Amino acid sequence: EVPVPGKVSTRYDLEKETELRFEVESGEAVEQIELELLTGMAEVFGSELNRNKKYTFGAGAKIAVFTWQGCSVNLYGKPEVAYVSKDTPMLLYLNTHAALEQMRRQAERDNERGPRVMVVGPTDVGKSTVCRLLLSYAVRVGRRPTLVELDVGQSGVSVPGTVSALCIERPADVEEGFSVQAPLVYHFGSTTPGTNIKLYNKLTSCLAEVYSQRCEVNRKASVGGCIINTCGWVKGSGYQALVHCASAFEVDVVLVLDHERLYNELKRDLPHFVRVVLLPKSGGVVERSKECRRDTRDEKIREYFYGFRGVTFYPFSYEVRFSDVRIYKIGAPSIPDSCLPLGMSQDDTQLKLVPVTPGRDLTYHVLSVSSAEDGEEGARKGIVESPVCGFIVVTNVDTQTQVMKVLSPAPRPLPRHTLLIMDIRFMDSK
Ligand code: ADP
Numbered sequence: 001e002v003p004v005p006g007k008v009s010t011r012y013d014l015e016k017e018t019e020l021r022f023e024v025e026s027g028e029a030v031e032q033i034e035l036e037l038l039t040g041m042a043e044v045f046g047s048e049l050n051r052n053k054k055y056t057f058g059a060g061a062k063i064a065v066f067t068w069q070g071c072s073v074n075l076y077g078k079p080e081v082a083y084v085s086k087d088t089p090m091l092l093y094l095n096t097h098a099a100l101e102q103m104r105r106q107a108e109r110d111n112e113r114g115p116r117v118m119v120v121g122p123t124d125v126g127k128s129t130v131c132r133l134l135l136s137y138a139v140r141v142g143r144r145p146t147l148v149e150l151d152v153g154q155s156g157v158s159v160p161g162t163v164s165a166l167c168i169e170r171p172a173d174v175e176e177g178f179s180v181q182a183p184l185v186y187h188f189g190s191t192t193p194g195t196n197i198k199l200y201n202k203l204t205s206c207l208a209e210v211y212s213q214r215c216e217v218n219r220k221a222s223v224g225g226c227i228i229n230t231c232g233w234v235k236g237s238g239y240q241a242l243v244h245c246a247s248a249f250e251v252d253v254v255l256v257l258d259h260e261r262l263y264n265e266l267k268r269d270l271p272h273f274v275r276v277v278l279l280p281k282s283g284g285v286v287e288r289s290k291e292c293r294r295d296t297r298d299e300k301i302r303e304y305f306y307g308f309r310g311v312t313f314y315p316f317s318y319e320v321r322f323s324d325v326r327i328y329k330i331g332a333p334s335i336p337d338s339c340l341p342l343g344m345s346q347d348d349t350q351l352k353l354v355p356v357t358p359g360r361d362l363t364y365h366v367l368s369v370s371s372a373e374d375g376e377e378g379a380r381k382g383i384v385e386s387p388v389c390g391f392i393v394v395t396n397v398d399t400q401t402q403v404m405k406v407l408s409p410a411p412r413p414l415p416r417h418t419l420l421i422m423d424i425r426f427m428d429s430k
Contacts, residue, residue, distance in 0.1 A: 007034070007076040014042070014084060017091065019066040020073060021284040022082035026060035026292065033057050033077040040071025045129055046136030047171045049073075055174050056309075060295065062286045066090055089280045093130060096255065096279065097137040100225070103252070104143060107223050113215055114143075114225030116249050120242055120266070121257030123232030126285040128156055130257065131229045135178070136171040138224065144169060145224040146214075147178065148207055150245065151231050152200070153191040153293065157183050159304050159366065159391055160191050160297040161422045163203050165211055167221065176309060184210060185388045187368035189330060190423040191297065196331045197237045198350035199384070201244045206385050208248040225252075234262050246270055257281050301366065301426045304391060305409060317395065318412045322402045327356040327367065327419045330384055351384055356421055358404055362394045364425040367406075370418040389415055393426045 012020050024033050034056050037049040042065050049055065049065070054076070057063055065073055066088065075082060103115040117134070119127050131147065138145045147166045149157045157164040157180055164185040172178045186203045193200040215222035228249060230242060239262075246254065246266075254274060256263040258281035267276045288296070307313035332349045340349070356362070372386035392414070396405040407428055408414070 007031075008078060009074050009076045010082070011038070011072060011074050012082075012084060013072045014040075014065070014067045014070060015086070016068060016070040017088070018084055018086045019064045019088050019090070019284065020075075020082065020084050021062075021064045022075060022079040023063075023286065024057050024059055024061040025080045026295065028059070030059045031077045032059075033061070033075055033079050035063070035065065036074045036076070038072045038074055040067060041069055042067040042071045042073060044174045045172065046133035046140075047174050048140075049174060057175065060292065062284075064088075064282070064284045085283060087283055089282050092279055093133055094137070096277070097134055100134065100138070100253070101141060101143075104138075104223050104225065107225075114145075114223040115253050116226050116228070116251045117253045117255060118228040118230060118242070118246055118249065118251045119255045119257065120230050120234065120262065121232065121259050121281070122234055122262075124285060124287045125232075125257040125259070125281040127151075127232070127257055128154065128229055129282070129285070130255065130279070131227045132156075132172050132177065134227050135168045138227075139168050139171050143224040144220040146211060146221060146226040148211065148226050148228040148249070150204060150207075151229050152188045152193060153231065154296060155300065156229070158185045159301050159424075161189050161366065161424045162186060162368070162388065163188055163200075163207060165207050165226075168224075186385075187330070187370065187388050187420045187422070189368075189420065193231055193233060193241055194237060195423065196350050197241060199330055200241055201248075202351060202384065204241070204245050205248045208245075208250075211249070234259065239265065242266070243269055246274065253277065255279055297424070298426065301391075301393075301424075305393070305407060305428075313409060316408050316411045317405060318408065319403045319405050320412075320414065322358045322404065325414065325417045325419050327358060327362075327421055328353040328383065329356050329421045330354075353383060358397055358402075359399060360397050362397050362404065362421070364427055365394050366422040366424045366426055367392050367394065367419040368422065369414060369416050370420055371416060372418050374417045383418055383420070388420075392419070393428065395428060 034054045037051050042049050100115045107114040149164045162185050164183045166183040254276045256278050263278040305315040332352050368388040369390045371389040372383045392406040392408045
């Protein structure tokens, strides 16, 4: 054991099937915590730890180090909380993985498709963590599952306000999560599906279609199946969105975390061949406050522009003339049915592209750069269903000179000229 200078170190000896849970204080300039595996074997959310390697966790991290066989670990620094728990649902989660793996084997044998799994439950029950665990276990046994991220509030893949899909090729990195290369991302524009449920369902269908097309040409992707992470909104339209998702993806398995009523409702409303399974949440899952969620969202955007940990990006700042871009918001404010023009439905208004005239109020808004081909009216049709090729943030608007200044991950010019505005704002404090 080589002590880390200036930091207290605490040793934990863990018995088999127990976990050490710890939290790093949130806020700025907090002391990071290092974790080191000394003996035995252990994993963090499904990714194995290497012995005698120090893993660093920064502000706000909430971590569980689980061991199947027993191990000892060291923590360097003073975490906000640290305790050992013997009471974890990990065995149930492992059994779930085993059942999914069984389905993949069968799919391989019978030349069919692997399990499509939807993970549902209210906020803060560990949905994302269960997804990560199941994906890492699958990839560790040689599968190539797909992560479908429908949580527009706390996306693990892209910036908030998006839905996306990502092929998983290796287990999540212990410190950084899944490596995000070439995800398929769609613009939603806000952090809750309720802002535009029609659009949300439409994008779910788009992702399902693209995924199914990929399965047709890629056997490994098809056998690997997918794990779909959803939003914590499970009532009313939120519930309907889950039912829609189950049908769009033709899911085979639904894992309901810690919500018996939701479990019963889905059992009642989904076709009988869908296996709906109720799983307990882990006692370790930490509830996050509104502020905490907002900070996480902000951090996600910051990472997009400035990089993360070892990797530093240097974003560009340049001017864009209003006349060179077309900015749209998806969805017109809803109006009473009786006031709709003849032949138009609410659907049309929610999926409508509304041109945005750039003004001061555009400042700090995140804009998605649509991959839709530039061009006039004709091209406008496909914009909602087109993936996004990147994001920019408006940092200043000059209505006099008709120019706005943007923060961009790439140098000028913009790759495309169709921009979609998000409700989400980002203030660059660098
Ligand atoms: P959800 O997706 O349902 O909102 P998450 O999976 O994001 O919930 O979990 C919420 C927080 O709890 C995350 O910060 C995660 O790292 C933490 N967490 C999950 N499981 C555990 C555990 N067993 N011990 C400690 N922290 C955990």
